[in-house]
Amino acid sequence: MEIMPHLQIRDDLGVHYAILPGDPARVDRIAEQLTDVEELAYNREFKSIRGLYKGVPVLAVSTGIGGPSACIAVEELARVGVTHMIRIGSGGALQPGIHLGDLVMVQGAVRSDGASKMYIDPVYPAVPDFDLLTACVTAARQEQLPYHVGLCRSHDSFYTDQEEEMRTKWTKSGIMVSDMETAALFVVGRLRGVHTASILNTVVEYKDDLEQNINNYADGASRTMQGEWDEIHTALEACYIVSSAE
Ligand SMILES: O=P(O)(O)O[C@H]1O[C@H](CO)[C@@H](O)[C@H]1O
Numbered sequence: 439m440e441i442m443p444h445l446q447i448r449d450d451l452g453v454h455y456a457i458l459p460g461d462p463a464r465v466d467r468i469a470e471q472l473t474d475v476e477e478l479a480y481n482r483e484f485k486s487i488r489g490l491y492k493g494v495p496v497l498a499v500s501t502g503i504g505g506p507s508a509c510i511a512v513e514e515l516a517r518v519g520v521t522h523m524i525r526i527g528s529g530g531a532l533q534p535g536i537h538l539g540d541l542v543m544v545q546g547a548v549r550s551d552g553a554s555k556m557y558i559d560p561v562y563p564a565v566p567d568f569d570l571l572t573a574c575v576t577a578a579r580q581e582q583l584p585y586h587v588g589l590c591r592s593h594d595s596f597y598t599d600q601e602e603e604m605r606t607k608w609t610k611s612g613i614m615v616s617d618m619e620t621a622a623l624f625v626v627g628r629l630r631g632v633h634t635a636s637i638l639n640t641v642v643e644y645k646d647d648l649e650q651n652i653n654n655y656a657d658g659a660s661r662t663m664q665g666e667w668d669e670i671h672t673a674l675e676a677c678y679i680v681s682s683a684e
């Protein structure tokens with residue numbers, strides 16, 4: 439038996455599905471939708487629990503902010519036998535018509551991060567697993583949740599002097615939303631043979647004040663908290679759909 443150096447979880451858990459928020463506080467809110475919850479470890483930004491969703495064993499593990507810590511989580515989860523990973527993140531809309539709390543199911547990610555480039559050439563695509571993405575879309579449609587399917591831009595920068603120009607550039611290219619971890623998850627997951635998907639809860643609307651809106655989310659603003667509940671529910675249902683088909 440081995441203990442993973444960063445997640446501090448054992449390699450004999452025998453769980454195939456993991457839900458991955460960035461924020462450790464979101465792990466506790468995932469626990470509310472699970473039964474038989476057990477806290478496994480809380481080391482650095484990585485908080486890990488195990489529980490059941492409709493009888494399916496699931497892990498919830500926070501990945502922290504940005505590609506480097508997300509890659510560490512993906513690598514160590516793959517080493518303990520997790521085969522399906524769904525990010526449930528927060529993001530900022532880059533297009534009009536995407537409202538607070540709407541879900542964006544990511545179909546592909548622009549690799550504006552550094553971590554995925556440490557693994558492989560930037561021409562390598564950052565795309566989700568088709569069946570897992572389909573299961574997420576099926577789940578959201580089933581529950582009649584507000585959702586979109588489109589592209590995201592995963593970035594490493596929040597406070598550079600070029601943020602406004604970067605956002606305008608990606609808006610013009612039809613990118614739907616920004617986050618910081620999806621590209622790294624898709625690339626490293628693909629290289630390690632893991633099925634990945636990413637669902638982003640919109641916490642900043644197009645052209646709205648980025649910092650103010652992220653503060654509102656941290657304060658528990660109701661539409662973004664509803665979006666968070668919806669993305670957790672969608673990801674758990676997707677795990678159930680995929681596990682039932684196996
Ligand atoms: O809410 P999470 O999942 O952390 O996602 C988003 O929020 C953080 C930035 O505020 C970044 O990690 C970004 O990807």
Ligand SMILES: O=c1cc[nH]c(=O)[nH]1
Nearest residue numbers: 528529530616617618
């Ligand atoms: O632009 C944004 C907004 C929210 N979260 C991000 O990572 N980027």
